[in-house]
Amino acid sequence: MTAKDPNRLPHEKGFHISWDQMHRDSRALAWRLDGRGPDDGAWRAIVAITRGGMAPAMIIARELDVRTVDTISVKSYHSGGGKADQRSEAKVLKSPDKELMGDGTGILIIDDLVDSGKTLELVRELYPNAHFATVYAKPKGEPMVDTFITGVSQDTWIFFPWDMALQYVEPYRGTD
Ligand SMILES: O=P(O)(O)OC[C@H]1O[C@H](OP(=O)(O)OP(=O)(O)O)[C@H](O)[C@@H]1O
Numbered sequence: 413m414t415a416k417d418p419n420r421l422p423h424e425k426g427f428h429i430s431w432d433q434m435h436r437d438s439r440a441l442a443w444r445l446d447g448r449g450p451d452d453g454a455w456r457a458i459v460a461i462t463r464g465g466m467a468p469a470m471i472i473a474r475e476l477d478v479r480t481v482d483t484i485s486v487k488s489y490h491s492g493g494g495k496a497d498q499r500s501e502a503k504v505l506k507s508p509d510k511e512l513m514g515d516g517t518g519i520l521i522i523d524d525l526v527d528s529g530k531t532l533e534l535v536r537e538l539y540p541n542a543h544f545a546t547v548y549a550k551p552k553g554e555p556m557v558d559t560f561i562t563g564v565s566q567d568t569w570i571f572f573p574w575d576m577a578l579q580y581v582e583p584y585r586g587t588d
């Protein structure tokens with residue numbers, strides 16, 4: 413499922429997240445993670461997976477009073493010939509501070525969602541002892557995430573507030 417699937421009507425299988433909803437769900441995630449770090453419950457640092465992870469990471473860092481925040485940038489590539497044998501690969505474009513990260517112990521790694529799990533799979537290989545948290549999770553990616561708030565079906569596309577704008581829409585039954 414992609415954002416531009418031609419067989420999908422705009423109001424079908426789209427989960428539209430407002431800024432307010434993102435704020436509430438990110439706070440719910442912070443609440444769930446509070447006190448679960450290895451150092452008397454505290455987390456050493458938060459690492460956001462750019463770009464989508466930066467919004468929830470900021471909210472969670474504020475709630476959990478974590479001042480050390482770094483980023484990792486992962487880009488997915490689609491390779492292969494025809495549609496059937498297309499494979500998605502991920503590559504790290506920018507790493508967080510090496511000394512800070514170690515093997516990931518005490519580090520909270522945040523993303524907005526896990527879909528196929530490819531992005532988290534790559535980051536997990538690098539920091540096996542980190543704690544991985546996302547706000548939303550689709551079933552395929554769930555094994556890659558330690559904590560998430562809302563499960564979404566695999567065939568649903570999540571529209572985030574930074575990708576949307578308010579605009580007029582026709583009523584479902586049209587106008588006279
Ligand atoms: O589980 P996966 O199938 O790997 O997909 C999930 C990732 O895809 C999206 O990021 P994207 O790479 O589109 O970049 P962005 O965050 O910069 O928008 C999303 O923010 C996750 O990071």
Ligand code: HPA
Pocket residue numbers: 525527568569570571572
């Ligand atoms: O459902 C999604 N929404 C936005 N970005 C994504 N990247 C992978 N899956 C999604």
Ligand SMILES: [Mg+2]
Pocket residue numbers: 461462463464465523524
């Ligand atoms: Mg992302």
